[in-house]
Amino acid sequence: xxxxxxxAVIAATLGAQPALAQELQVGVQNMNNYLDPGSDHSNAGxxxxxxxxxxxxxxxxxxxxxxxxxxATSWEIITPxxxxxTLRDNVQFHDGSRMTAEDVVFSLNRMFSPTYxxxxxxxxxxxxxxxxxxxxxxxxxxVYTARPEPIFETLLxxxxxxxxxxxxxxxxxxxxxxxxxxxxxAFGLAPVGTGPYxxxxxxxxxxxxYERFGDFWGKAAPYERVTMRRIPETVSRITALRSGEVDLxxxxxxxxxSLIDKEPSLKTAGSVTPxxxxxxxxxxHPELKDPRIRRALSLAIDRDLLNKGLWLGMAEVPSxxxxxxxxxxxxxxxxxxxxxxxEAKRLLKEAGYDGxxxxxxxxxxxxxxGLLAAQAIMEMWNAVGVNGTINVIESSTxxxxxxxxxxxxxxxxxxxxxxxxxxxxxxxxxxxxCGRFNTDEAYLDSWDRFRFSETVEVRRTAYAExxxxxxxxxxxxPLYRPYEAWGMRxxxxxxxxxxxxxYVLDFRAGRVTPASN
Amino acid sequence: xxxxxxxxxxxxxWLAALWKDADMLVRFALIAGLVLVGATLLAxxxxxxxxxxxxxxxxxxxxxxxxxxxxxHWLGTDELGRDILSRVLHALRVTLGIGLAGAFIxxxxxxxxxxxxxxxxxxxxDLIAGAIDIQIAVPFTLIALLAVAILGGDLVVxxxxxxxxxxxxxxxxxxxxxxxxxHQPFIEAAHVAGASxxxxxxxxxxxxxxxxxxxxxxxxxxxxxxxxxxLSFLGLGIxxxxxxxxxxxxxxxxxxxSAPWLVIVPSLLIxxxxxxxxxxxxxxxxxxxxxxxxx
Numbered sequence: 079x080x081x082x083x084x085x086a087v088i089a090a091t092l093g094a095q096p097a098l099a100q101e102l103q104v105g106v107q108n109m110n111n112y113l114d115p116g117s118d119h120s121n122a123g124x125x126x127x128x129x130x131x132x133x134x135x136x137x138x139x140x141x142x143x144x145x146x147x148x149x150a151t152s153w154e155i156i157t158p159x160x161x162x163x164t165l166r167d168n169v170q171f172h173d174g175s176r177m178t179a180e181d182v183v184f185s186l187n188r189m190f191s192p193t194y195x196x197x198x199x200x201x202x203x204x205x206x207x208x209x210x211x212x213x214x215x216x217x218x219x220x221v222y223t224a225r226p227e228p229i230f231e232t233l234l235x236x237x238x239x240x241x242x243x244x245x246x247x248x249x250x251x252x253x254x255x256x257x258x259x260x261x262x263x264a265f266g267l268a269p270v271g272t273g274p275y276x277x278x279x280x281x282x283x284x285x286x287x288y289e290r291f292g293d294f295w296g297k298a299a300p301y302e303r304v305t306m307r308r309i310p311e312t313v314s315r316i317t318a319l320r321s322g323e324v325d326l327x328x329x330x331x332x333x334x335x336s337l338i339d340k341e342p343s344l345k346t347a348g349s350v351t352p353x354x355x356x357x358x359x360x361x362x363h364p365e366l367k368d369p370r371i372r373r374a375l376s377l378a379i380d381r382d383l384l385n386k387g388l389w390l391g392m393a394e395v396p397s398x399x400x401x402x403x404x405x406x407x408x409x410x411x412x413x414x415x416x417x418x419x420x421e422a423k424r425l426l427k428e429a430g431y432d433g434x435x436x437x438x439x440x441x442x443x444x445x446x447x448g449l450l451a452a453q454a455i456m457e458m459w460n461a462v463g464v465n466g467t468i469n470v471i472e473s474s475t476x477x478x479x480x481x482x483x484x485x486x487x488x489x490x491x492x493x494x495x496x497x498x499x500x501x502x503x504x505x506x507x508x509x510x511x512c513g514r515f516n517t518d519e520a521y522l523d524s525w526d527r528f529r530f531s532e533t534v535e536v537r538r539t540a541y542a543e544x545x546x547x548x549x550x551x552x553x554x555x556p557l558y559r560p561y562e563a564w565g566m567r568x569x570x571x572x573x574x575x576x577x578x579x580x581y582v583l584d585f586r587a588g589r590v591t592p593a594s595n
Numbered sequence: 596x597x598x599x600x601x602x603x604x605x606x607x608x609w610l611a612a613l614w615k616d617a618d619m620l621v622r623f624a625l626i627a628g629l630v631l632v633g634a635t636l637l638a639x640x641x642x643x644x645x646x647x648x649x650x651x652x653x654x655x656x657x658x659x660x661x662x663x664x665x666x667x668h669w670l671g672t673d674e675l676g677r678d679i680l681s682r683v684l685h686a687l688r689v690t691l692g693i694g695l696a697g698a699f700i701x702x703x704x705x706x707x708x709x710x711x712x713x714x715x716x717x718x719x720x721d722l723i724a725g726a727i728d729i730q731i732a733v734p735f736t737l738i739a740l741l742a743v744a745i746l747g748g749d750l751v752v753x754x755x756x757x758x759x760x761x762x763x764x765x766x767x768x769x770x771x772x773x774x775x776x777x778h779q780p781f782i783e784a785a786h787v788a789g790a791s792x793x794x795x796x797x798x799x800x801x802x803x804x805x806x807x808x809x810x811x812x813x814x815x816x817x818x819x820x821x822x823x824x825x826l827s828f829l830g831l832g833i834x835x836x837x838x839x840x841x842x843x844x845x846x847x848x849x850x851x852x853s854a855p856w857l858v859i860v861p862s863l864l865i866x867x868x869x870x871x872x873x874x875x876x877x878x879x880x881x882x883x884x885x886x887x888x889x890x
Contacts, residue, residue, distance in 0.1 A: 312849040387651025453836050457649045
């Protein structure tokens with residue numbers, strides 16, 4: 079009898095193990111105060127949406143990275159200005175409602191014709207060509223553009239076009255049949271999508287809990303529960319990982335990797351991220367109006383030294399705003415940015431720089447090595463005679479008219495120069511909207527050919543013209559493509575996937591192998 | 596003995612008497628204190644490198660004697676390849692300066708308000724006593740965090756904010772002492788002789804307050820050093836690249852497991868600094884307190 083009971087206990091214990099293994103604890107450096115895939119384009123937010131939301135067109139992230147059906151089972155570009163989607167049947171939102179063409183049309187039109195102010199910038203910076211979405215009698219959805227759109231699939235697989243439930247969102251506050259600003263704000267605190275994990279708890283800026291969504295249309299999520307907890311200090315994240323408090327941590331600098339790799343029960347995974355850490359300069363600040371001052375600030379920075387010193391040579395320093403992921407539009411032959419302290423000194427003298435204080439804003443811990451790079455840059459500026467000071471500030475100052483310079487990032491939102499440089503520095507984009515970057519007629523002419531031409535050579539030529547403008551009158555200096563790394567238990571398997579935008583924590587089926595216990 | 600001989604003899608005898616009265620611990624504090632003050636004053640000459648001078652290719656090198664150490668960097672280098680020894684010497688200056696300035700502001704403010712409340716009484720006393728109670732009830736770290744977050748981590752702002760810390764301790768003790776003393780015969784005699792309130796305050800009351808003020812100054816100095824360290828640790832103190840001992844700990848915390856010297860060196864200095872000030876404060880209080888001297 080005793081043996082039987084013992085066997086039963088052992089069997090029960092063993093039986094319980096898979097359930098335990100289905101929990102994942104993640105320590106993240108950053109977490110936003112809201113979760114709205116439409117308005118958010120931050121690196122912090124990008125981590126979380128893909129687990130809970132879907133787009134019409136997805137990518138084969140575990141394989142080739144090619145476009146694959148998402149919430150649409152198929153699509154067809156009917157004319158250069160219209161694409162038609164056949165929607166997947168039996169898709170449910172996390173609130174239990176069934177996805178309809180009406181939800182899809184609502185989700186897309188909320189971005190194409192925004193009434194919620196935060197969507198306006200996203201509309202202008204990447205979806206400006208889109209005019210409307212509408213449902214056909216057959217239950218299909220058609221999306222229209224103002225001009226022929228050469229990259230329909232790319233743009234309609236972006237995070238900003240993820241599908242949300244119309245009735246749920248509009249019913250969150252006020253009139254249930256009207257999408258009010260307060261509805262969108264409420265949605266950011268209680269988001270609902272169609273993805274494999276539903277969000278069951280969200281404490282803004284602190285904690286996010288996902289649970290497996292049993293009615294997901296695709297392959298079931300591997301984890302029953304995933305908890306993301308913000309641990310801003312690197313050392314605290316590492317300690318949490320080493321003590322077993324969490325299974326995976328984000329944002330490790332290269333000089334911290336050996337601490338984790340030397341422990342047999344832990345490991346790291348990392349890659350050069352498709353994103354630039356950049357320095358931005360406010361063209362319209364009185365002290366920086368003269369482009370020679372901004373060129374000097376840029377020329378004074380030894381980016382190779384930053385890479386060797388802070389990133390142990392693992393980051394990549396670009397000669398221009400380009401990445402190999404751009405394919406035919408990858409243009410490393412351009413030399414837009416370089417290090418030339420003597421030329422910097424000459425330009426400062428020529429511009430009559432009088433030693434005025436030039437501030438460089440940075441958060442203390444948002445970008446990996448961000449504060450260290452800021453201090454190193456101040457030393458480099460000092461060497462050419464620039465009176466630079468660091469302003470450590472946790473809030474974003476990218477739209478503050480008093481901003482002089484600061485660190486920022488230019489992620490690759492999709493694999494095209496438009497998806498990285500274009501989103502940030504296009505007409506009407508966040509830089510121009512915030513009043514720290516100006517476009518003129520020549521720039522707009524080059525932009526138009528770059529954005530809408532269907533000929534690669536024309537686009538390349540136009541992009542080179544844009545880079546020449548940036549060189550002459552710089553608002554930005556890409557510092558490097560950082561090497562970002564994640565630490566985790568040795569018995570689980572996860573790595574960042576190159577077809578995602580930077581920082582996505584993809585825990586869908588086939589993208590992660592859970593630990594055995 | 597002529598005047599000049601007396602002037603030479605006095606400091607010698609004062610120092611000799613001080614040294615004679617001190618026990619081993621206080622003697623240690625005296626020596627350590629002199630070394631710290633000396634190091635602070637001579638920091639620009641003692642530092643082998645500039646405090647902000649970076650060497651990105653020599654980052655996180657350990658102190659002399661450990662594997663990987665770089666010649667010339669006796670206490671190692673930090674996350675930007677800056678020399679830790681040079682940095683702590685300059686950081687000590689900043690921390691000591693902030694501590695002294697902050698404690699002095701607190702003492703002046705608290706003493707003035709305490710004397711005012713104790714002498715004037717009435718509504719003014721109620722008002723000051725109420726302000727003291729409020730400040731005691733609210734944790735000052737929170738107030739300081741809020742003030743520095745709003746006004747910024749400028750050195751002047753930081754000193755002003757930290758100066759306000761602890762004024763209530765001075766004010767409470769001084770007010771109590773003044774209320775006790777104002778009915779003493781020597782004060783009443785001064786009144787009868789026609790002395791003004793200010794004369795009574797400065798000539799008759801202040802000398803009796805020296806002993807508690809010295810102790811409170813020492814306590815306040817230590818608290819301010821720790822508070823500044825807390826604010827700097829939280830990233831709200833001195834702006835980089837300027838270093839204080841607290842900011843060095845704050846910036847070094849991410850490297851604690853891999854480069855612990857970044858945190859150990861400034862932490863030991865904070866410990867030593869506050870210990871020295873506390874020991875000397877206690878000692879000076881004992882010497883200044885007439886009642887203790889007659890026991």
